[in-house]
Amino acid sequence: MLKKYSKSQLSLRNGQDRDEIWVAYKGHIYDVTHSRLWRNGKHYEHWAGQDLTDELKDAPHTDKVFEKFVVVGELTP
Template sequence: MSDLPVYTRSQLALRNGQDKPQIWVACRGLIYDVTESRLWRNGKHYEHWAGQDLTDELADAPHTDGVFEKFVVIGRLA
């Protein structure tokens, strides 16, 4: 995983499905591409918005961070 590109929070924020077509989210330091997920249409998943670190919000989710295993890790959060 150390060979992954590193992105800043500002770069992540642009991948929100609105400013750029990519839909990315971060969790525990890794950035996932959720663009193809039907659950992240338009960059929103329930009350969660793409383009940000969701680590702290995971505590309120009805699932664990294991849900991200089905998505491609495309980088690390700086």
């Protein structure tokens, strides 16, 4: 069973406040800490520590990109 995190807990994993860099998508939280594309918690115009579900429709890639990252928890509504 995955640990549950609130949006405020997720927001602390933004690459600035803590060492972890996490993003949420469709209720799952992914650790993108070691991705060179998420250095300093920013990926193009997107910021870590947020739910990116609504933003992905504007991305040049599909949600398959999340398959390479570890799921570390679930985002609580």
